[in-house]
Amino acid sequence: MALPAALAPLRHPVFRSLWIAGLAANTGLWVQNTGAAWLMTSLAPSPVMVSLVQAASMLPVFLLALPAGALADILDRRRMLIAAQLWMAAMGVLLAILTFSGGLGAWGLLALTFGIGSGTALIFPAMAATTPELVPREDLVQAIALNGIGFNLARALGPAIGGFIIALSGVEASFVLAASGFIVMVAALVLWRRTRSTDTLPPEHFLPAMRSGVFFVAASPALRAAILRACAFFFFTAAVWGLLPILVRGRLGLGPDAFGLMLTAMGAGAVSAGFALPYLRGSATRGAIVFRFSILAACAIALLGAFPHWLPAGVGMVAFGIAWIGAASTLQAAAQLASPAWVRARAIGIYQLSFFGALAAGSAIWGILGSIIGVTETLLLAAVTGAAVAALVRSWRIDPPSSAQAPAAPLPMPEAPAAEFTELLNEHSGRLLEVVRYTVVAENRAPFIALMAEMRRLRLRNGARVWRLYEDIAHPETFAELWVMESWTDHLREAGRMDAGDLATLARAAAFHHGDAPPEASRYLNLNP
Incomplete structure (x- = not known):
């Protein structure tokens, strides 16, 4: 069955x-x-x-x-x-x-x-x-x-x-x-x-791995958007977690058993949302789903604040549970889908760090406001501002962009290392400078430079520490793309981290190059101590 x-x-x-x-x-x-x-x-x-x-x-x-x-x-x-x-x-x-x-x-x-x-x-x-x-x-x-x-x-x-x-x-x-x-x-x-990993490269070291995770998140628009929208959602919904015990005991005049039932109502809403999600995903993008659940959460918080009776409060908690699990699971799925396997746990760690921080900060701030202006007013304020912020951040796309068709352009390939460098090329080699030189006709200059912004994010996502684009002042049609990898081993990891979308971007950049041969690529080892 x-x-x-x-x-x-x-x-x-x-x-x-x-x-x-x-x-x-x-x-x-x-x-x-x-x-x-x-x-x-x-x-x-x-x-x-x-x-x-x-x-x-x-x-x-x-x-x-x-x-x-x-x-x-x-x-x-x-x-x-x-x-x-x-x-x-x-x-x-x-x-x-x-x-x-x-x-x-x-x-x-x-x-x-x-x-x-x-x-x-x-x-x-x-x-x-x-x-x-x-x-x-x-x-x-x-x-x-x-x-x-x-x-x-x-x-x-x-x-x-x-x-x-x-x-x-x-x-x-x-x-x-x-x-x-x-x-x-x-x-x-x-x-x-x-299944055991087939990667033959040595594992990353702890501190460089943390740094790579931060660099990846900073250079990934869809992942950054998922993190920022999660912060926007969890900061305002934290008002419920911070103020619910006071609301139940003080405003509703109920005891701990009622507090437990309110949490049960929230759990029931969360479970029902989990069963409804498959049907919602076919009708809207992830970003739209998060927005709808954010508005539902704002309505639930307003219901909790507006009516001093257990029945609307219970309905509000069911709606809050639906909104909570719907938005949280959709945002976490967006974060996971935006993170390739090699960095996924670090990216999810940063995502969880962000939303736990938003929850903690929100609980503290809404709790302080509750003691100053009152629980009812604070919940209504959280509802109104939460809905407004949800509308403001709606344009932050958590769905990955569709991959453009890659042109049939040969990719730049550097020469193999000289034999005398073989012993030096390992994880202790020191930094490696990679360079690709493009010749771009004048009418393609603007779109080429625009594409280079995506190339910058691509290089940084895949481990580059520094990225620069230079233009030859004597020959304006000549450009040099430079980026720095921490070591030869990181350079090898970079190639393994390229996905189909990255390869398509590389092909689009190579297609701007004017000439029969592909863009010239070279690598330089840092000899400074």
């Missing part, structure tokens, strides 16, 4: 097993968070210390997103994920032992919670970058939506299971249960037989 479109990615066995295991691991993570927060109420029953439990679990995700992405790109992701899950399981077991023995204090609890959060920080970009390996391109967006559904199911189930286990067997039992969820994920990862 064929699966519904919303569940289509589950037909792929490895994705299915990792999705189920991820549900167990994420549920365990929320069980652990619940147990840690409850334990802190007895170790140090102050609002500040209890709030620090949540901060300790999420701060590593913000601090380590880019380093974790770099590690996921240069190490074997499967082994890295196994190590991170084992680390989290060990932290959970240690929490249980210290709690049972009475040897755990408030700051020890925060330290171990931070340790578990560090494992989560390593997992997020590596797991996100792994998804395109598990499903074909046509199933990627829905696979990301299913991951979001799983995370929201875990967020709904975890606290309830954690509370039941704490009441039944004590808080240390919740830590053991959380560790068990992490072990389930380890088992699924061990059973996954990942």
